Amino acid sequence: MKNIKKLLLSSAGSLILVAGVSQAEVRIGIDPAPYLPFSAESASGQLEGWEIQIAEAICVAMDEDCVWVKTAWDGLIPALTSNKIDAIINSMSITEERMKTIDFSDKYYNTPAVIVAPKDSSVSADAASVEGLFVGVQVATTHANYVEAHMTGATIKSYQNFDEHNQDLFSGRLDAVIGDSMAMQPFLESTEGQCCEIKGDLHDISVFGPGVGVGLRKGSDLKAKINAAIAQIRSDGTFDKISAPYFTFDIYGG
Incomplete structure (x- = not known):
């Protein structure tokens, strides 16, 4: 089964590659600073939280191997546009200003x-x-x-x-x-x-835009695959199963 299986570290605009990591893998950028309940880093350095599980489910639905690339928040878009990462899954709102530089998938949640x-x-x-x-x-x-x-x-x-x-x-x-x-x-x-x-x-x-989506490079062929994966986990119950322990309301939003 495909999922997010390794951790990478990115800092100061540089990418440290771990031996054995294939360029065929989808590199997902995230700021490891705590942003509960969406994401956080455990004492052992493992990423956890609702958004981490959703990202893993998207990778499974796409049948892709994915790796996390830990990057400071304000470095995520530069890392994406310079091809150091392939996607951003980090509670990034879909806005017109950001869409001048990057693309987004369909939303996967929306909170005020x-x-x-x-x-x-x-x-x-x-x-x-x-x-x-x-x-x-x-x-x-x-x-x-x-x-x-x-x-x-x-x-x-x-x-x-x-x-x-x-x-x-x-x-x-x-x-x-x-x-x-x-x-x-x-x-x-x-x-x-x-x-x-x-x-x-x-x-x-x-x-604020219509919600939170996956950030992607302009013209990325991942967009259609990620949109299909989001639709799949929404329709097959995976999204609700992951969300139930975290929220008492529909995090997807209206």
């Missing part, structure tokens, strides 16, 4: 963006509520794009990974953060996260 702030804060989804405040976002994300487009009165602080801005929110160095509603849940359910709550959903399809 939210603004999170201390429980006693007057922050809301209204842009006026964050004027003069410090708002944290992960760099090179749709959440950063939303703040830049709609919350011009706020001071934007950018972070390399998701956990960093959550820690600054807890520590009082930020007034609010914007992120994916599901990815925020582990923080909000933690001891530190008891400080805070979701203050509102954020909507702008021109910024």
